[in-house]
Amino acid sequence: MLSEIEKQVLEAISDTHNIPQVAYNLRKNGESVERKVDEDITIVTKNDKPGIDVFIKPGTKNKSVHIPVIISKAGINDVVYNSFDIGEDSDVLIVAGCGIHNPGNEGSQHDGIHDFKVHKNAHLKYTEKHYAQGEGKGKKILNPKTILEVYEGGFVEMELIQIKGVDFTNRETEVRLHEGARLIVTERLFTDYSQKAESHITIQLMGANSSAQIISRSVAKGKSEQIYYFNMIGKNKCAGHIQCDAIIMDEAKVTSIPAISAFHQDAQLIHEAAIGKISSEQLIKLMSLGLSEKEAEEKILEGFLK
Amino acid sequence: MLSEIEKQVLEAISDTHNIPQVAYNLRKNGESVERKVDEDITIVTKNDKPGIDVFIKPGTKNKSVHIPVIISKAGINDVVYNSFDIGEDSDVLIVAGCGIHNPGNEGSQHDGIHDFKVHKNAHLKYTEKHYAQGEGKGKKILNPKTILEVYEGGFVEMELIQIKGVDFTNRETEVRLHEGARLIVTERLFTDYSQKAESHITIQLMGANSSAQIISRSVAKGKSEQIYYFNMIGKNKCAGHIQCDAIIMDEAKVTSIPAISAFHQDAQLIHEAAIGKISSEQLIKLMSLGLSEKEAEEKILEGFLK
Numbered sequence: 001m002l003s004e005i006e007k008q009v010l011e012a013i014s015d016t017h018n019i020p021q022v023a024y025n026l027r028k029n030g031e032s033v034e035r036k037v038d039e040d041i042t043i044v045t046k047n048d049k050p051g052i053d054v055f056i057k058p059g060t061k062n063k064s065v066h067i068p069v070i071i072s073k074a075g076i077n078d079v080v081y082n083s084f085d086i087g088e089d090s091d092v093l094i095v096a097g098c099g100i101h102n103p104g105n106e107g108s109q110h111d112g113i114h115d116f117k118v119h120k121n122a123h124l125k126y127t128e129k130h131y132a133q134g135e136g137k138g139k140k141i142l143n144p145k146t147i148l149e150v151y152e153g154g155f156v157e158m159e160l161i162q163i164k165g166v167d168f169t170n171r172e173t174e175v176r177l178h179e180g181a182r183l184i185v186t187e188r189l190f191t192d193y194s195q196k197a198e199s200h201i202t203i204q205l206m207g208a209n210s211s212a213q214i215i216s217r218s219v220a221k222g223k224s225e226q227i228y229y230f231n232m233i234g235k236n237k238c239a240g241h242i243q244c245d246a247i248i249m250d251e252a253k254v255t256s257i258p259a260i261s262a263f264h265q266d267a268q269l270i271h272e273a274a275i276g277k278i279s280s281e282q283l284i285k286l287m288s289l290g291l292s293e294k295e296a297e298e299k300i301l302e303g304f305l306k
Numbered sequence: 307m308l309s310e311i312e313k314q315v316l317e318a319i320s321d322t323h324n325i326p327q328v329a330y331n332l333r334k335n336g337e338s339v340e341r342k343v344d345e346d347i348t349i350v351t352k353n354d355k356p357g358i359d360v361f362i363k364p365g366t367k368n369k370s371v372h373i374p375v376i377i378s379k380a381g382i383n384d385v386v387y388n389s390f391d392i393g394e395d396s397d398v399l400i401v402a403g404c405g406i407h408n409p410g411n412e413g414s415q416h417d418g419i420h421d422f423k424v425h426k427n428a429h430l431k432y433t434e435k436h437y438a439q440g441e442g443k444g445k446k447i448l449n450p451k452t453i454l455e456v457y458e459g460g461f462v463e464m465e466l467i468q469i470k471g472v473d474f475t476n477r478e479t480e481v482r483l484h485e486g487a488r489l490i491v492t493e494r495l496f497t498d499y500s501q502k503a504e505s506h507i508t509i510q511l512m513g514a515n516s517s518a519q520i521i522s523r524s525v526a527k528g529k530s531e532q533i534y535y536f537n538m539i540g541k542n543k544c545a546g547h548i549q550c551d552a553i554i555m556d557e558a559k560v561t562s563i564p565a566i567s568a569f570h571q572d573a574q575l576i577h578e579a580a581i582g583k584i585s586s587e588q589l590i591k592l593m594s595l596g597l598s599e600k601e602a603e604e605k606i607l608e609g610f611l612k
Binding site (some may be wrong): 021257260266268273277 | 412504540552554555556557558559560561562563564565566567568569570571573575576577578580581582583
């Protein structure tokens with residue numbers, strides 16, 4: 001059912017974790033083409049707009065849902081709304097991601113709007129990988145929007161990864177953390193050529209003893225441009241930490257604008273950011289081991305984005 | 307000529323350095339009231355608007371200019387434009403500052419717009435202290451704007467200090483650094499009650515091997531609010547570092563929004579920020595030495611804002 005190229009693209013955005021995959025929904029060129037469900041994980045097509053509702057039964061453990069999206073045509077403009085209800089005390093992995101192969105000169109775009117309700121004491125691991133390729137001049141555009149409401153004691157780990165080939169992305173992530181809720185966001189972003197990437201992450205620490213951490217790493221090559229807006233707001237006794245590191249190369253441009261706001265005397269917020277080029281010491285060390293400059297550079301970037 | 311209260315206010319914003327004070331201009335309630343000049347440092351009243359032009363002869367060393375402003379009446383709205391031309395190879399200290407004693411219920415405001423041209427290889431140390439007091443309900447408002455152009459090899463150290471009593475401040479600082487120019491900005495800000503403080507610092511690293519550092523420390527008590535916008539833009543091979551720390555107490559609010567932008571592959575920019583409350587370990591340590599909680603707190607804040 002999938003062509004060789006489609007399989008390649010799917011492979012690039014897939015993630016192998018050691019958690020059994022029990023539910024599955026594949027969307028291709030704007031339509032659901034394959035689905036698998038389970039007694040604990042149901043997937044229902046939305047009535048009012050394109051997209052699915054995913055329900056994880058309370059107490060579900062050690063199970064995963066994969067919901068890849070692939071686009072293999074030029075001129076596709078796909079918008080999808082997916083909702084996730086993560087039941088109390090469950091512990092699940094959701095692997096999303098979008099891969100585009102654009103063979104033509106017309107643009108292909110996927111906008112995925114994902115909203116999550118993570119109920120009491122649930123643990124969600126969410127991975128989202130973006131990848132694009134294509135022979136033509138058609139732009140590959142991915143605009144994910146992710147909204148998370150994490151209730152008492154909930155714990156969310158998010159991995160947001162843009163591997164390569166995406167011409168334009170505007171990511172928006174909005175999170176509200178209630179009492180004792182925890183969040184760790186890991187962002188990895190790579191741009192090259194004239195690609196542009198923008199990432200907005202807003203985290204509201206609403207509840208007592210909530211905590212959040214953003215770890216963002218990126219590499220900007222060629223004439224690409226990246227801009228980061230992080231906003232962490234402490235409204236209660238809470239702890240927040242933003243850490244962003246960017247490697248800049250060639251004629252690329254990187255801007256990092258992290259805001260921290262303490263609106264409570266027991267809010268503890270920290271931010272660190274660094275933008276700079278590849279460490280020349282690291283380069284020299286790898287080159288002394290026999291690697292060419294280009295190989296050494298690739299090795300360092302690979303390690304940095306791991 | 308100065309009343310006892312005026313002398314007190316002047317004292318609060320003065321700064322004793324071990325550099326001979328050779329030139330002086332005192333402004334009181336919107337008028338220049340006293341002036342002293344020197345063969346190397348001249349002060350000329352502007353023709354087109356209120357304010358002075360200060361000229362430092364090239365090669366002037368180990369001399370200082372003090373230009374305090376005091377306001378001792380309610381209902382004063384003083385705007386002043388001061389320009390400074392710091393000659394090549396000179397090494398000078400400029401002490402500005404504004405002290406308000408507002409005895410009434412009408413507001414008193416001072417807006418000082420200072421622009422500096424720091425010529426080749428000159429070293430400028432610039433200190434600006436703000437202080438206000440008063441029995442009435444009249445607001446004490448201070449809005450300084452500082453514009454610096456630092457030419458090849460110039461070095462500027464700025465100290466921007468708001469001691470206490472200022473109800474509202476909006477500080478704006480804009481700096482352009484040319485080849486090999488260096489800047490160190492030290493900001494200290496204290497707010498209490500319903501005071502509001504906003505600080506904008508924009509630094510453009512234009513020239514090769516330019517470098518800049520912002521070290522900002524603040525304490526927000528009561529219901530006061532502080533907001534910081536820092537913006538460091540690297541347009542060449544350069545190094546920039548922003549470090550901001552805030553102590554938050556009571557029902558105060560602090561927001562820190564530092565932006566770093568690397569528009570050159572050899573721009574190296576770093577930012578660190580932390581907002582939190584007084585370290586309880588430090589408090590306990592000082593209290594174990596016999597200090598009351600209040601005394602210990604004051605001791606810590608004093609040390610932090612030093």
